[in-house]
Amino acid sequence: MLGTLRDNFIGSVERWPGRVALIHDGRAYSFAELNTAANRCARLLAELGVRKGDGVGLLLQNCVEFGVGFVACQKLGAISSCLNYRLAPASVGYAVQQERLKALVFNAAFAATALPIIKEAPFCRLVCVGGPVPEGATDFVEHERMPATEPPAAEIRGTDVCNVIHTSGTTGRPKGAAFTNETQIMSAIQYCLEMGLDRGHVGMSLAPVVIGAATNFFAAYLFLGAAQVMSGDYEPKKALRLIAQHRVTEIFAVPTQMYQLAEAIRELGGLDVSSLRLLRSGGSPLPKTLLHQVRSVLGCEVLNTYGTTESCTAITTCHTGLEPEDKWESIGKPSYFQSVRVIPLGEGTATDPGAPITAPGEGQLVNRGPQSVAEYHCTPGEKLRARGGWQYTRDVVRVDAEGYIHPVDRVDNVIITGGENVYPQEVEFFLSKHPLVADVAVCGVADEKWGQSIKALIVRRSPELTAEALERHCLASGELARHKRPRIVEFVESLPRNVLGKIDRTALR
Secondary structure, eight states, X not given: XXXXXXXXXXXXXXXXXXXEXXXXXXXXXXXXXXXXXXXXXXXXXXXXTOOTTOEEEXXXXXXXXXXXXXXXXXXXXXXXXXXXXXXXXXHHHHXXXXXXXXXXXEEGGGHHHHTHHHHHOTTSXXXXXXXXXXXXXXXXXXXGGSOOSOOOOOOOOTTSEEEEEEOOOTXXXXXXXXXXXXXXXXXXXXXXXXXXXXXXXXXXXXXXXXXXXXXXXXXXXXXXXXXXXXXXXXXXXXXXXXXXXXXXXXXXXXXXXXXXXXHHHHHHOSOOOTTOOEEEEESSOOOHHHHHHHHHHTOOEEEEEEEEGGGTEEEXXXXXXXXXXXXXXSOOEEOTTOEEEEEOTTOOSSSXXXXXXXXXXEEEEEEEOTTSOSOBTTOXXXXXXXXXXXXXXXXXXXXXXXXXXXXXXXXXXXXXXXXXXXXXXXXXXXXXXXXXXXXXXXXXXXXXXXXXXXXXXXXXXXXXXXXHHXXXXXXXXSSSOGGGSOSEEEEOSOXXXXXXXXXXXXXXX
């Protein structure tokens, strides 16, 4: 049906060998050049013992070597395993052990994370990108001595697992969602449709390409035969210069990066980023003030998406150029190929979800679609929350009368104060609209009278913001019910966030 990533890539090489595939550090790599490098890398991995069905870890920044390694795995029928370099070394080591990875390709900057693996997992061969190359590791440049022809063909099916993307680990150890060739291709098609892509477009992910949404962003341009810029280590002014230099048309950025880009473009002054037509984001609701700021200073529309790693895709989307302004702070409506229900919160996961709630109303979002992964990779006993194809996201949402979905919070994050349920994300979203609030997190703390009190930790833009001023702001607005207002306010220098820009609730507690 949809074929495999390998065959799709080879088709692009045959049709458009001279088209630019990747741009990194000022150098453009054509599809033919990427194909040659991937063939050589595949042969090097095979020399190190990698065979069809084996896992290869990619502990890499946004660099051309990620593209080479990713395609090389598909050439062999091996399974690329995208490892987030911002995870603790123990979490990376756990993934290597759990998935029995035969090789780990890593940037030299991450040697401190990679080297312990030699002792803990002697079955895993290390391949280092850049220098210095640690003792016991193979230099990535060794692939250049290998033949440039296609490696021996492996029989690969569309249903074979081809890629593993890991959850952020906010509820425990990161788990690897097993993507097949068909689910990864379906995700790429969906991304192309959502963003309105064609081969003339140029993409760039500012988030690490090894996280779910960014990996799917990368796969979309590769599938389409379009160019993308590998942004290296993220820095806002550098990112803006890359957009101007390479006439980037779409970027993927998490909400924190959106704020940084909007501030940095003003400092640079006169930089031409008029090629940029769309900023894709995800990970949290976006306040209307930020959306107006991005549209004003970057001159592009914003596509905010909601999804899960296990869905291999976006579940819902909201496009500022296509949706009414009063719906911009929602996460929109279901995306292509997705079925979505909002069910009563008390409904269990042991059976298929029953009838959805009547809008307007609040409940848990469940979804199903052809991209949703069937299992966690090499994790016995870990089951996806899915029955009858439905995935229980454990996210509480509110559906309005027009069918737009508004995020509330995780089921697990609820604060019970005075017998009332309060979701931190709802309070955070309200407080973030104050012009002097740079960042905010809300949690519950023990209280003898109320059970829990709501505490707000705030990074402020100015010392003019006091607890009293914040209380006046809450009182003056009709948006936040009295029982949801913070009883305790603490001003802090920074807040713990994961790679997607979400509050790390475990670290916060």
